[in-house]
Amino acid sequence: MSTPTPIVVPDLLPRLRADLMAAGFTVAGVQAHLGPVVAGALMREQALPAERATRDDGHPLSALIRLFTLGVEVPFEAVDAALPTLRAQGLLALGLAQRSGADVAALCDLRPYGTQDQDWWVASDLSVSSRRGPLEPDHVLGIGAASLTLASWTPRPQVRRALDIGVGCGIQALHLRDHCEQIVATDICARALEFARFNAALAGQEWELRAGSLMEPVAGEVFDLIVSNPPFVITPRAARVPMFSYRDGGRAGDEIVQDVVRGVGALLAPGGVAHFIGNWEIRDGAHWRDRWHEWLTGTGLDAWVVQREVQDPAQYAQLWARDGGHLPGSWIHDELYAAWLADFTDRGVEGVGFGVVTLQRPQVEREPFVDLVEVTGPVAAPMGPTVLAGMAARTWLAEHDDDAVLDVAWVVAPDVTLESHRRPTDAQPQVMLVRQGGGLRVSRQVDTTTAALLSVCDGDLSARAALAAIDAVLAATEPEVEPEEDTGSGAQHDQVAVIRALVADGILVPD
Numbered sequence: 001m002s003t004p005t006p007i008v009v010p011d012l013l014p015r016l017r018a019d020l021m022a023a024g025f026t027v028a029g030v031q032a033h034l035g036p037v038v039a040g041a042l043m044r045e046q047a048l049p050a051e052r053a054t055r056d057d058g059h060p061l062s063a064l065i066r067l068f069t070l071g072v073e074v075p076f077e078a079v080d081a082a083l084p085t086l087r088a089q090g091l092l093a094l095g096l097a098q099r100s101g102a103d104v105a106a107l108c109d110l111r112p113y114g115t116q117d118q119d120w121w122v123a124s125d126l127s128v129s130s131r132r133g134p135l136e137p138d139h140v141l142g143i144g145a146a147s148l149t150l151a152s153w154t155p156r157p158q159v160r161r162a163l164d165i166g167v168g169c170g171i172q173a174l175h176l177r178d179h180c181e182q183i184v185a186t187d188i189c190a191r192a193l194e195f196a197r198f199n200a201a202l203a204g205q206e207w208e209l210r211a212g213s214l215m216e217p218v219a220g221e222v223f224d225l226i227v228s229n230p231p232f233v234i235t236p237r238a239a240r241v242p243m244f245s246y247r248d249g250g251r252a253g254d255e256i257v258q259d260v261v262r263g264v265g266a267l268l269a270p271g272g273v274a275h276f277i278g279n280w281e282i283r284d285g286a287h288w289r290d291r292w293h294e295w296l297t298g299t300g301l302d303a304w305v306v307q308r309e310v311q312d313p314a315q316y317a318q319l320w321a322r323d324g325g326h327l328p329g330s331w332i333h334d335e336l337y338a339a340w341l342a343d344f345t346d347r348g349v350e351g352v353g354f355g356v357v358t359l360q361r362p363q364v365e366r367e368p369f370v371d372l373v374e375v376t377g378p379v380a381a382p383m384g385p386t387v388l389a390g391m392a393a394r395t396w397l398a399e400h401d402d403d404a405v406l407d408v409a410w411v412v413a414p415d416v417t418l419e420s421h422r423r424p425t426d427a428q429p430q431v432m433l434v435r436q437g438g439g440l441r442v443s444r445q446v447d448t449t450t451a452a453l454l455s456v457c458d459g460d461l462s463a464r465a466a467l468a469a470i471d472a473v474l475a476a477t478e479p480e481v482e483p484e485e486d487t488g489s490g491a492q493h494d495q496v497a498v499i500r501a502l503v504a505d506g507i508l509v510p511d
């Protein structure tokens, strides 16, 4: 039987909040208390350094870390001292812990989480290391790397209605509160909804929680913003492969992500945007973009997909066979590993992509844009502002013709630099690169004309005037080159494709 979920007791929650805050049980407080080495190990789910560091110091913060992060039993009086207004009895009443002889044992994981301006706490089921055993099928996951990726990549403009599909512990919804008037959050798992209810109440927030699969609970409604960290893990539909609701949507292959791609459009208001993450299969020598074109066809949605990583079938199988607590070397682990490999072989899967997806319902009748890019290196954090600006730029480009692009006096973004590479013996550079310092940290090779154009993009000259001036200078300095036919507007329009790409990347921005 699964562990009971926390209980919202309105009178006790302010006391819990105040005690946790006073004890310094915040992201910054715990980091400072443990130090970078121990905190770093904990981030990698290595509990032993933290267990040793907090064992004997009698510090209230150590008691809370041991109880809620490490899943270690803590004496009643130590909990009373760490939570002086709530006391250990209050924790029991909230269903966060239970009595174990003279000790208190946590029933769930409770971790500080926050932004620069906010301190929150997130309750979820105890992790694999704290439980010391395999997880239950309805395990409610705490904040993981995928949760943090989605939170980082979600832009935060003010909107009216927002939806979080697969709310789980509620991390995405916590962030939505700052910039969305109304929040609806769904989950198929009743325990997840109970954790979400508790975490919302602990943060003093209100979300409308609905039970059901994917878009079913909100059918017929529209939203300005949809976020989802769906159960996207590709899982063999084979006997004895455990089904964990936090990672497995119960569909074959990557169909759960396909369902989200094909389904969210009906829920988006004109101009509305969906941000989600997921895995996709790369099959039989096809390109990863082929799968996306197949999924997007007929949706009418703008799409910007950033593939961040590709794993081969063995890497993917290794990762997910052990997730859930089945250790390498055990027969069940090896059986699961083999099931994943067989499942991939059946469908000719050669790789699994992971990335961040932004879909938008266009505000006006037009051809949707589709931009499928691969960026595997480090990117800015948070990425939300880049995604917001990138969607605005792509939308503008989709709604304006080449003449309009040439009419703008573009400006080189402040984080862009130009690198020239030449052999020491050569006078002229062989390679010129424009490099973005922030955002996706794009770098693009440019030719002489584009480098010259960028050098005059300071908001004074339209692109049309700048290109005409550059053409004139190049013609004067390279008289031996025979002019091609129709150099005028034809050459300018060739440059427009380059300008469009630079604008989409955020290398050129409007003044």
Ligand SMILES: C[S@@+](CC[C@H](N)C(=O)[O-])C[C@H]1O[C@@H](n2cnc3c(N)ncnc32)[C@H](O)[C@@H]1O
Pocket (backbone or CB within 6 Å): 141, 142, 143, 144, 146, 147, 150, 165, 166, 167, 168, 169, 170, 171, 172, 186, 187, 188, 189, 192, 212, 213, 214, 229, 230, 231, 245, 246, 247, 248, 249
């Ligand atoms: C990876 S967790 C994400 C939790 C949280 N939103 C986050 O970002 O960390 C996926 C969540 O989707 C839920 N889920 C699984 N299948 C679902 C379905 N068919 N419809 C809606 N939610 C589902 C799971 O119960 C789980 O809470």
